[in-house]
Amino acid sequence: MENLIQAINLSLVVGLLVKASLVLLTLLSLVTVRQASLMDKVVSVPIGNWFKGIAWGFFWTCLVLTTGIVLIV
Amino acid sequence: MVPLFWNEFPLITNVSGPVQLALAVFWYLGLAFFAIQNLLLWFYNVYIVTDERIIDVDFFGLLYKNVNTTQIRKIEDVNYSQVGMMSSMFNYGNVIIQTAAEQRSEDRREEASAFTFEAVSNPDRVVKVIGELMEQEEKEEYEGRTR
Numbered sequence: 001m002e003n004l005i006q007a008i009n010l011s012l013v014v015g016l017l018v019k020a021s022l023v024l025l026t027l028l029s030l031v032t033v034r035q036a037s038l039m040d041k042v043v044s045v046p047i048g049n050w051f052k053g054i055a056w057g058f059f060w061t062c063l064v065l066t067t068g069i070v071l072i073v
Numbered sequence: 074m075v076p077l078f079w080n081e082f083p084l085i086t087n088v089s090g091p092v093q094l095a096l097a098v099f100w101y102l103g104l105a106f107f108a109i110q111n112l113l114l115w116f117y118n119v120y121i122v123t124d125e126r127i128i129d130v131d132f133f134g135l136l137y138k139n140v141n142t143t144q145i146r147k148i149e150d151v152n153y154s155q156v157g158m159m160s161s162m163f164n165y166g167n168v169i170i171q172t173a174a175e176q177r178s179e180d181r182r183e184e185a186s187a188f189t190f191e192a193v194s195n196p197d198r199v200v201k202v203i204g205e206l207m208e209q210e211e212k213e214e215y216e217g218r219t220r
Contacts, residue, residue, distance in 0.1 A: 010087050010088055011087075011088045011089040011092045014092050014096070015088075015091075015095060018092065018096055018099050021099055021103075022095070022102070025099070025102055032106070032110060032113070035113065035136070036113055038138075039113060039117040039132060040117075042130060042138065042140065043117050043130055051112075051113060051116065054112075055109065055113070058105060058106070058109055061102070062102055062106075065102065069094075069095045069098060072091065073094070073095045
């Protein structure tokens with residue numbers, strides 16, 4: 001138990017919080033993808049695909065960076 | 074830019090390098106998320122005026138939308154307001170359209186009417202166009218040409 005308490009430091013706590021936040025952000029970016037698609041259905045505009053592309057791009061960026069950070073840091 | 078000044082904050086300087094990198098990544102992703110979300114909300118909040126009806130599509134946040142539709146002939150009053158220096162300088166304002174059957178849908182914003190076109194440019198022109206459409210609709214109704 002004492003070893004465990006000694007192992008806890010600021011970097012560990014902040015690191016865990018950041019990882020959890022990044023995972024949450026990735027989930028939110030997935031929601032954004034879905035929402036962009038629904039918005040495009042309601043308001044059909046020619047530029048809609050571009051917005052969907054942005055949402056997808058952001059999701060993949062989030063996923064890659066989050067995976068990297070969760071595995072490496 | 075903010076991560077460049079993180080060395081000024083003692084709490085952040087005490088965490089290890091990789092965690093600082095993770096914090097920077099989180100900062101930029103969060104910023105991008107905020108920007109993309111606001112871009113989507115701004116772009117898809119649309120007001121459509123046709124010669125038959127008016128459609129007001131409002132999105133609030135990511136998971137809530139409110140779509141209001143009415144026919145031109147059900148419109149009673151059209152008003153607009155420009156409040157403040159910025160709206161006068163850049164000529165934008167709120168156009169408030171009141172309909173006969175004003176059953177309010179659940180609305181997150183405290184709008185004066187279900188059909189409130191918020192911060193639209195040239196609100197006087199919008200009011201003029203809707204007024205002309207109302208007159209045209211009345212004329213068609215009078216002549217028995219209503220669809």
